[in-house]
Amino acid sequence: MAVKTTKKIRDADATQSRILAAAKKEFAKSGLSGARVDEIADRAKANKRMIYHYFGNKEDLFRIVLEDAYTDIRTAEQALELEHLPAREALEKLIRFTWNYYLKNPEFITLVNSENLHKARHLKQSDKIEVLFKRFVGMVGALLDRGVQEGVFRPGIDPVQLNITIAAIGYYYLTNRFTGSIVFQRDLMAPAALEERLAFNIETIMRLVCLDF
Amino acid sequence: MAVKTTKKIRDADATQSRILAAAKKEFAKSGLSGARVDEIADRAKANKRMIYHYFGNKEDLFRIVLEDAYTDIRTAEQALELEHLPAREALEKLIRFTWNYYLKNPEFITLVNSENLHKARHLKQSDKIEVLFKRFVGMVGALLDRGVQEGVFRPGIDPVQLNITIAAIGYYYLTNRFTGSIVFQRDLMAPAALEERLAFNIETIMRLVCLDF
DNA sequence: CACATAATGCACTAACTAGTTACTTCTTTA
DNA sequence: TAAAGAAGTAACTAGTTAGTGCATTATGTG
Numbered sequence A, B: 001m002a003v004k005t006t007k008k009i010r011d012a013d014a015t016q017s018r019i020l021a022a023a024k025k026e027f028a029k030s031g032l033s034g035a036r037v038d039e040i041a042d043r044a045k046a047n048k049r050m051i052y053h054y055f056g057n058k059e060d061l062f063r064i065v066l067e068d069a070y071t072d073i074r075t076a077e078q079a080l081e082l083e084h085l086p087a088r089e090a091l092e093k094l095i096r097f098t099w100n101y102y103l104k105n106p107e108f109i110t111l112v113n114s115e116n117l118h119k120a121r122h123l124k125q126s127d128k129i130e131v132l133f134k135r136f137v138g139m140v141g142a143l144l145d146r147g148v149q150e151g152v153f154r155p156g157i158d159p160v161q162l163n164i165t166i167a168a169i170g171y172y173y174l175t176n177r178f179t180g181s182i183v184f185q186r187d188l189m190a191p192a193a194l195e196e197r198l199a200f201n202i203e204t205i206m207r208l209v210c211l212d213f
Numbered sequence C: 001c002a003c004a005t006a007a008t009g010c011a012c013t014a015a016c017t018a019g020t021t022a023c024t025t026c027t028t029t030a
Numbered sequence D: 001t002a003a004a005g006a007a008g009t010a011a012c013t014a015g016t017t018a019g020t021g022c023a024t025t026a027t028g029t030g
Helices: A012-034 A037-043 A048-055 A058-078 A087-104 A106-117 A129-149 A159-175 A177-183 A191-209 B012-034 B037-043 B048-055 B058-078 B087-104 B106-117 B129-149 B159-175 B177-183 B191-209
Strands: none
Touching: A012 A037, A012 A048, A012 A058, A012 A106, A012 B012, A012 B106, A037 A048, A048 A058, A058 A087, A058 A106, A058 A129, A087 A106, A087 A129, A087 A159, A087 A191, A106 A159, A106 B012, A106 B106, A106 B177, A129 A159, A129 B177, A159 A177, A159 A191, A159 B159, A159 B191, A177 B106, A177 B129, A191 B159, A191 B191, B012 B037, B012 B048, B012 B058, B012 B106, B037 B048, B048 B058, B058 B087, B058 B106, B058 B129, B087 B106, B087 B129, B087 B159, B087 B191, B106 B159, B129 B159, B159 B177, B159 B191
């Protein structure tokens, strides 16, 4: 079946996509409570009625936006194909990826923060998240094992703790960039500062994981 | 002048304290947008009018709550007197303190998150914060220098990067404890998990900073 | 082309929410 | 002890906000 290229006046899929993109922006900008449904409708150039038609209500919309965000980062991670690299290079690639993903997708961080403010009550309702993460933790676990076999990593490191730490040192810096820039009296988002931070983070993890560094 | 111990029916100071405490809870629970002024008044067992009388408006109240929270943690840090300990012990004490402070004062984390969602526009208005942090960064800088002199720390570590990392590895774990417990399928707040995390964090920093660990 | 169905728009409401007005009650001090 | 000012209250307002009822319009299919 040929894909229609005619620009339809009415296009359910396109409208839903626009609503999701708009919702992501608005929820990321203002949080769940601060986000305005009218604002989402405006941004999406859709009628508010459509939001309720396709997504039920504000909270359901938030849940779907959140699920999409998680799916997106985990999918990108799968595409790294770390298993084809020597362990140390693979680890560094993972650190760089995590940092750059947060940097280029600041909405991800804000959405996760918002969800935690609400004690993860939306994520609890989701069933497709667990599988996503099981695969991811497995990936890092395999990487650690391989590094030990190659004789470059220390044995006995918990992949979950390592994952959390790799995420933490990037996430915290970026989510708190506004207060951080004030209290430390330097522009944490200046290109040089970002490079410096990434280098520091790589060093932190390498010293933690590698036998000699 | 003797301090009155008689329980006054009307007590401006006591009312202000109750409002501040209530506001801290409510803002921490629901964020700035999600917090309700009526709810704060109820929690404080004060009339809503009093909030506007003493604190101007909701945003000003938030700013004061935030300033108090920052002052509180930095004051507690000063009390550590790290300069009286060998550098390695002092560093470990700082890591433990940071972790335990976040653990016992979860509102602090939520308030800072909320402020960053709003691009730190309230902190920008504050003037007493910079001094607080200058002293703190100076303290860690002095500790690093001393460790180098003692021959136990690597030279050339940026105290700001180190501060950020020490905060990050605790803060991220705790702020994302709800989503984290779901995606990693383990209770991140179980006593054993908390101990394990603290140990992992100490190891991370020690390996980063110490010459041999 | 006609009909069923899906997409969309408009105008509304019921509940909520920050902030205020006008007043009463208590406390201090000259 | 009386007056002045500070502390406190209740009821209200003006604006906002999530969610809906219902009519209308486009689209694919037989």
